[in-house]
Amino acid sequence: MTSPQVSSRALYARLLGYVRPYWIAFAVSVVCMALTAAAEPAFPAIMKALLDGGFNGQDPDAIWFYPLAIVLLFVVRGIFGFIADYAFAWAANNVVLDLRRAMFGRLLALPTRFFDNQSSGALISKVAYDVQGVTQAATNVITVFVRDSLTVLGLLAWLLWLNWTLTLIVLGMLPLIALIVRLSSRRIRESARGAQTAMGSIAHTLEETIEAHKVVKIFGGQDYEMGRFEAACRKQRRQNMRNIVAASLVSPMTQVLTAVALGIVIAVALNDSAAQRTTVGGFMGFVTAMLMLLAPLKRLTDVNAPLQRGLAAAESVFQLIDQDAERDAGTIEIARAHGRIDFDQLGFGYPDREQKVLQRFDLSIAPGETVALVGASGSGKTTLAHLLARFYTPTSGRILLDGHDIQNVKLASLRANMALVSQDVVLFNDSVAANIAYGAMRGASREDIEAAARAAQAFDFIQAMPEGFDTLIGENGVKLSGGQRQRLAIARALLKDAPVLILDEATSALDTESERQVQAALEVLMKNRTTLVIAHRLSTIERADRIVVMDRGRIAEIGRHADLLAAGGMYANLYNSQLGGGEQPG
Template sequence: MTAPDTPLDSFQMYVRLLGYVKPYWKAFVVGIVGMALLAAIEPLFPALMKTLLDKGFSGKPRDNLWLAPLAVIAIFLLRGIIGFVTDYTMSWLTSRIVFDLRNAMFARLLQLPTHTYDNQSTGLLISKVTNDVNNVTGAATSVLTVTVRDSLTIVALMSWLLYLNWKLTLVALAITPMIAIVVRVFSKRLRSASRATQTAIGDITRILEETIGGHKVVKIFGGQSYETARFGEANQRFRRQNMRQAVAAAATVPLVQFFSAIAVAVVIYIALLQGQTAETTVGGFVSFITAMLMLLAPLKRLTDVNAPLQRGLAAAESVFALLDQEPEDDRGSASCTRAQGAVTFDGVTFTYPGTERPAVADISLDIAPGETVALVGSSGSGKTTLANLLPRFYHAADGNILIDGVAVEELTLACLRGNIALVSQDVVLFNDTVAANIAYGGMGAATREEVEAAARAAHAHEFIMAMPQGYETLVGERGVKLSGGQRQRLAIARALLKNAPILVLDEATSALDSESERHVQAALDKLMENRTTLVIAHRLSTIEHANRIAVLDKGRIVEIGPHAELIAHGGIYSRLYRLQRATEEALAA
């Protein structure tokens, strides 16, 4: 969703960017008025120089000599006060826009569908929120400040120059087309380099995020050299693109100054000729040169502003591409109360984008309220996909999924997901307190008694109380301070506190030692009471008591029934169960 690099698109993008200024229009008006006043003050100094030279050095005695130095002090004092107010106002405005944009981007991240996270790296998304937004606000306010203030200053000084000597002013203006050509040529290079820089910093953030998150794997498999090389390549790309920007920005200024110097030289020559014919006075000439030299600073700043402007517009493309992404499809309009828990899969088929074989194909399954159904099968058989379709993380291509006879597509996402709890093998905990991780999100208003009751039911209260600050202990990033079994029990406590009628268990006891598994299984048994439960199982011994077991193979249900019936049938489940039991007995021996 990158905007084409055309003047019209850039203008539209900038107008959209300025839309974030609208809520703070009063501060914006104060800033603009301040800049206009600063521009109006600029010609006062060269005007004072003309009066001072033409009258102050006329040789005639004067009683008010003190007025000239006092006027100089007054001019610069006034400029300082107005400049401070203007700069403070625009800085405040910039910080507010950064705040609003980041909030909007984060809110959109939370609304994006699951497949967006599947297709985009975490580092790139982080880079958009942390880095790109700063460049955008630079274009929205900093560039605007320089552009408006210095443009008004140039207009004011040019007006004074025209008043003093219109012929010399026209000579100076003849250089403008050359400056415009220089700026236009280097603008395209700056925009291109800015886009590449944002991609490079996204790669750096991605590699950092992956390496820090997987530091144990890096260390145990000796990946330091590989990761160092990978980071070095990304860092080098970033440096090269930065140098491309630096060359374009650095070349623009001296070229503009060179053409300006030519204009000044020609003006001086013509002014000397006019001086010989008394067309201009010494005061008029000095005032003209002073005003013309004062033009160089705003001209330089306007030239310099092209680099951050192009960086900002390139960053705006990235930011608006994120903000313009379609949120999750929440087409449902039916609200609901607590569901009874009847779940029906009716001819459900789903294929992941970019693949040919359906992950699940023509799945039909009725689950009664309070019933426990386990899904088993080899990796890639479609177990997790089926579980992800229930809360609409993905949308089925064909068929329907119904809860209490109502299609999940007709329910609002809040209603649907409010009736489902999830406990997975990959437990997600946040770097917050134990209590905050149990009473997370919509359960934030739960009392401490309710939190502790859920923890007791999940066999977690004992180890929580043994921690330094009990329920107020920080668990670290992704719960790094806890063992695998402890993390699982906190996730179960969270699901218990939610008390949803439908429960999804995604290999919740895999990769645990025997002692942890005993505690977790006991907590799960408590959690599953009177709930419709869909269990994705790796250890078949943990699902022997499920009401029914559905065996999946290549996305289809090939067997279904209670444990004893499937064992007696002697099919795929029976072979898997006997093979797993034999492996466990061999390991135990």
């Protein structure tokens, strides 16, 4: 295990890798900072010359030379300082852009199992907040370190030239300052990690409360949610205060040490002046340079806090970027599948459950066939669909598409041959047309989009909207009814025209009229496609070519609707319970 120091160096080196593409702006900024720092010793030098030569009246040009020199010095410093700050800010914002792009790209490539174990609020916090903190370590800290280090070196060189004995007294405080900074680093990093975790909890609580605001209101959950939110905020406040305590102690302790050194220097300088070993100008030049050291030294000691916070944020950012992407070892490309699907001795279990969801499951589906899956909640219906789309990987057995093991098919090729319509319709805060022609279909013509909407029985209600197909539908289609959202999802699947179709309880949450319209649209969608239907309402699958009744990950019954009813088994019981006003479990 590497030490924290080595780990920090490796982390910082990786951060600088994101700065590398912007090395020109970085170099310009460093050069300008170096020129600004080089100008720092000029001020005490001007003060020494002014006191030693300007006040004796021997130089008639002194009355305008020294004021002009001081003004010119600060103008030059201001110009170079502005260029340095602008160049660094430009690089910093590009680093944030690149990191956010890398994080979002990784989110798009992560497997479904990752999202099962993460709160979306914590992930949003990483992308929105943590990455901003990284710039403190990647760019702002460099600004302070380069500019102020060069300033300190320039002033120390001037001090050594003026009086090396007094300068050694000043240098004596530096090891003590370094020790203080070192001791504070670990505490600052730890509290920064805690603050980031707490911010993720705040974001998570906010997201859940906003999305579930109706449930919160109807069940009187305001006090409970307020308690959760306050607890998360208090935790973040405690971590921030720990950070502030550690960071705030560094500056006053440094200033005390500097004041001690300054007191010793003044005492020694006064003694030298009494012995006529130094001039007033020399003494004031030395004290001026020493006082000018205070500001850059303070910034250098204070930079440790944002550095540690930035490194803690970098750990969080790279933790996401380094997550393993969805596995895709496939090499086979399928242009357009015929649609034959074979589940061969399929087994699957979730890591946190002892009981397997699927056990030695065997089923073959012919091209163009409609197969419905029914059964109690937890019987493995939805899991089967997820395995077919390779959202998860089987623990045993295999799934074949047109005779190819889907693990050997490229993910993009496999999913290009599939369309999904589920109970939980996902729509985006965009236009109707953009939601139908989503993703790989975004180049579809308006004629094709309208044709898909007509086939999905969505054209009339879309045309009645204020801007027709260009109407914005709100977050997840909040401006639409459940049936309208479902028909948009069907139109999206129709436009894709995939040979394999997965219907995951697509009508279970609809009223009778909406179900009738959606069912009519589904019948159009299912034509000439291999369709896997996960059914809740058994009345919607009576025309299926085959119905598979699942029980605890196995096939309990299989056959056509009429045959299964006549057999009087599990399917007949489920069907009769729904006709009698009951509900099928799950």
